[in-house]
Amino acid sequence: MTATATTPATTETKAPTGPGMRFVNWGANYIEDRTSMSGLVKELGRKIFPDHWSFMLGEVALYSFVVILLSGTFLTFFFQASMAPVVYEGSYPTLKGVEMSAAMASTLDISFDVRGGLLMRQVHHWAALLFVASIGLHMLRVFFTGAFRKPREINWVVGFLLFVLAMAEGFTGYSLPDDLLSGNGLRIIDGMVKGIPVIGTWISYLLFGGEFPGEAIVGRLYMLHIMLLPALVIAAIGVHMILLIVNKHTQFAGPGRTEGNVVGNPIMPVFAAKAGGFFFIVFGVIMLIAATVTINPIWNYGPYDPSPVSAGTQPDWYIGFADGTLRLIPPGWEFELWGFTFSMNIIVPIIILVVFLVLVAFYPFIEAFVTGDKREHHMTERPRNAPTRTAIGAAGVTFYAVMWAAASSDLIATHFRLSIEGVTHTLQALLILGPIIAYIVAKRISIALQKKDREIALHGYESGRIVRLPGGEYIEVHEQLSDYERWRLVSYDDYAPLMVRPNANGKITFGTKLRGVMSRWFFEDRIAPVTRTEIEASKHGHH
Amino acid sequence: MATSATRTRTRRAGRRSPLASAALLLIGLLATGGAYAALTAGASADAASESQVTKLADEGEKLFAANCASCHGLQAQGTEDAPSLIGVGAAAVDFQVGTGRMPMAASGPQAEQKPVQFTEEQIAALASWVASLGPGPSIPDESYLAGDGDLAVGAELFRINCAMCHNVAGAGGALTEGKFAPSLMGVSAKHIYEAMITGPQNMPVFNDANITPEDKSAIISYLKYIEANSSPGGLDLGNLGPVSEGLFVWIFALGGIVAITVWLTAKSN
Structure with a gap:
């Protein structure tokens, strides 16, 4: 079922006949006469998608988003985005007669008094967690395989925007039920906003329509959650898909795969059938989990009240890294000047988060500057073949993971029987040391793997067969790779550190110097791919 | 001993x-x-x-x-x-x-x-x-331990007075220097009452002027209610909140789906 984009498609000259086909033919003609869309369908239907498990992660995100839209629409039928106080008179006994906002009461009604409501709430929330998680994994795949390189830098940025929008969608949704947990989450956001120097308090009052919590925030977040943000997400997904089609999908190196073709399945019919089936698998997994596992038991949290905070109050996982950064800042980071107290406790973590996210968003441009590479790249790289990028990625993942783990420092302490101060101090040290260690280890492992590949490509792999030669010498027979197997190991781009050269005016600019330094950092340690000459030489050397 | x-x-x-x-x-x-x-x-x-x-x-x-x-x-x-x-x-x-x-x-x-x-x-x-x-709190009267107090009052008092250490569902939580508030599931009504009036370990004392015996009885009733009635939504993942939910979605939901993608794209040998 493998086809290539360069293969000329056989054109159907005669309309298919058979029972029911008359109507189909008439319908197709009717639409064609009025839209002339056959060209588009033909073009899209012949699009080729390569087959690799990691290429399906973005699909998981797309399908969970569809599930979110479907379940979310159901929830809007019953949810009331109002903070007006009402007395709960629904069926859950431990909240009966308690005063709460209409938002909370309607969420409880969805959970206990609307048929299928609790299932839909759980589908919506689990799908949301899966949505952001699959986006994260998809981004990691794209990063570590270098699939963000020219011409796909813009699509990386669009994807990054989707990641941020998904987090914003998640957080606004988390805040809607107006239960204790969501109110505590909002209070932290309020605190972070107020921690911004000078304008913080103004922004907070603007956001909440007065002093926190006010009576406006749920309605405002609801508008963002069901109108503005979904519209932006859908628009960004549209751009993401169009750019995917325009740029074509990347593929791993293999026999017959070049920068000029795409080897895989055409959309019609193979890929479409597979993707359609996969959608139902993702839907099924979400339904199974939502039907059996509780998520966000608001009936335990009760209505929001600014005074209580539950032990184990955490945001949903994708906001955890922000919460963790706040927890990791040592106490007392503030100073007084001209009679004002300047607190660094909030602004420093905000700066760390923003810088981290900006670096993620602009990484393709940074790497393009360092390599000075203006070529298009349609082959995905194996992570080992770009050791410095892989090491940077490992450092970034570690940095994120430490911030993320810090958000659950209290649960780590209770479940592993540690002191919470010990956990916090360890994570503070790991936030700095962890990325450095991860960088060195990942780089060394990548280079070691490249060396192993080189060894195998040149000398074959150890067969375990020991042969005694007539002279009495024992040798282990190395099995040679087939040309197809070797292709995978030897075809990758080779970069060398750039020479610092003067420009047309005979000057060496700062930018050139910087690029020289960074290029040396990137490519100083490298294993060159095996060349044809080396392979030939090794063949003659052996037999 | x-x-x-x-x-x-x-x-x-x-x-x-x-x-x-x-x-x-x-x-x-x-x-x-x-x-x-x-x-x-x-x-x-x-x-x-x-x-x-x-x-x-x-x-x-x-x-x-x-x-x-x-x-x-x-x-x-x-x-x-x-x-x-x-x-x-x-x-x-x-x-x-x-x-x-x-x-x-x-x-x-x-x-x-x-x-x-x-x-x-x-x-x-x-x-x-x-x-x-010397005079001190005595063992509580059976009438406060029956678990027939007002559930809604008990739940609200529990959230206000107890949940910051013991978690809203009584699952427990961390304190400083390796100390912790234990889970309240499986603790007898008598011991819960006694803990409130005597303040063992790091727990504050909630005397009868602070929380009346009837209110203590309501708190016990709430805890006994959530202990006896499992979560309406299915498995409760230890009632630990979003951390266990996040781990679950990464390990089981995304982990399971990645296993499926590997299976779907596997080449027959």
């Missing part, structure tokens, strides 16, 4: 019957005389139970000397290693010994629950003796 407790019991069992018969005979005679003299039957019953309490306290004193005095001092006056127990009341002893926290297995951030070391009678004797040292 267990052997010394057993030894105490055998020694006591050997000595009890003659002494007890003699004492009972004496009490009986005195009571009969007293009843005739005072012309009230009630007085005699009071006198009898009072002396039973004294006897229980005597037993408690011996148990205390054998098992607790090395840290708390022979008169429960406290030492460098352990606080004074004068005025802690019967409820504190019943909680600490009845949940196995005392006698402590080892010094640590806090005394932890472990298998109970004494029998019901021995705990009652210890509690009775400690209670005799």
Whole structure:
């Protein structure tokens, strides 16, 4: 079922006949006469998608988003985005007669008094967690395989925007039920906003329509959650898909795969059938989990009240890294000047988060500057073949993971029987040391793997067969790779550190110097791919 | 500890019957005389139970000397290693010994629950003796422990007063320096009540002026309700909140789906 984009498609000259086909033919003609869309369908239907498990992660995100839209629409039928106080008179006994906002009461009604409501709430929330998680994994795949390189830098940025929008969608949704947990989450956001120097308090009052919590925030977040943000997400997904089609999908190196073709399945019919089936698998997994596992038991949290905070109050996982950064800042980071107290406790973590996210968003441009590479790249790289990028990625993942783990420092302490101060101090040290260690280890492992590949490509792999030669010498027979197997190991781009050269005016600019330094950092340690000459030489050397 | 407790019991069992018969005979005679003299039957019953309490306290004193005095001092006056127990009341002893926290297995951030070391009678004797040292909270009345209080009131009071350490669903939480608020699931109503009035370990005292006995009963009712009724949404993942949900979605949901993608794209051999 493998086809290539360069293969000329056989054109159907005669309309298919058979029972029911008359109507189909008439319908197709009717639409064609009025839209002339056959060209588009033909073009899209012949699009080729390569087959690799990691290429399906973005699909998981797309399908969970569809599930979110479907379940979310159901929830809007019953949810009331109002903070007006009402007395709960629904069926859950431990909240009966308690005063709460209409938002909370309607969420409880969805959970206990609307048929299928609790299932839909759980589908919506689990799908949301899966949505952001699959986006994260998809981004990691794209990063570590270098699939963000020219011409796909813009699509990386669009994807990054989707990641941020998904987090914003998640957080606004988390805040809607107006239960204790969501109110505590909002209070932290309020605190972070107020921690911004000078304008913080103004922004907070603007956001909440007065002093926190006010009576406006749920309605405002609801508008963002069901109108503005979904519209932006859908628009960004549209751009993401169009750019995917325009740029074509990347593929791993293999026999017959070049920068000029795409080897895989055409959309019609193979890929479409597979993707359609996969959608139902993702839907099924979400339904199974939502039907059996509780998520966000608001009936335990009760209505929001600014005074209580539950032990184990955490945001949903994708906001955890922000919460963790706040927890990791040592106490007392503030100073007084001209009679004002300047607190660094909030602004420093905000700066760390923003810088981290900006670096993620602009990484393709940074790497393009360092390599000075203006070529298009349609082959995905194996992570080992770009050791410095892989090491940077490992450092970034570690940095994120430490911030993320810090958000659950209290649960780590209770479940592993540690002191919470010990956990916090360890994570503070790991936030700095962890990325450095991860960088060195990942780089060394990548280079070691490249060396192993080189060894195998040149000398074959150890067969375990020991042969005694007539002279009495024992040798282990190395099995040679087939040309197809070797292709995978030897075809990758080779970069060398750039020479610092003067420009047309005979000057060496700062930018050139910087690029020289960074290029040396990137490519100083490298294993060159095996060349044809080396392979030939090794063949003659052996037999 | 267990052997010394057993030894105490055998020694006591050997000595009890003659002494007890003699004492009972004496009490009986005195009571009969007293009843005739005072012309009230009630007085005699009071006198009898009072002396039973004294006897229980005597037993408690011996148990205390054998098992607790090395840290708390022979008169429960406290030492460098352990606080004074004068005025802690019967409820504190019943909680600490009845949940196995005392006698402590080892010094640590806090005394932890472990298998109970004494029998019901021995705990009652210890509690009775400690209670005799000074006025303190007594073992709660059964009527507050039935779990028939107002659930909504109990839930609200629990969220306001208890949830910041014990978590909204009573799943427990972390405190400073390795201390922690334990899970309240599986804790008996009596022990929950006693913990509130005595404030064991790092817990504050919630006296009757702070939370009335009826409200304490409501809190217990709420905890017993969520203990008896599993989560309406399915598995509760330990009621730990978004952290366990996040781990679940990464490991089982995304992990499972990645396994499926690998399967879908696998080439036949």
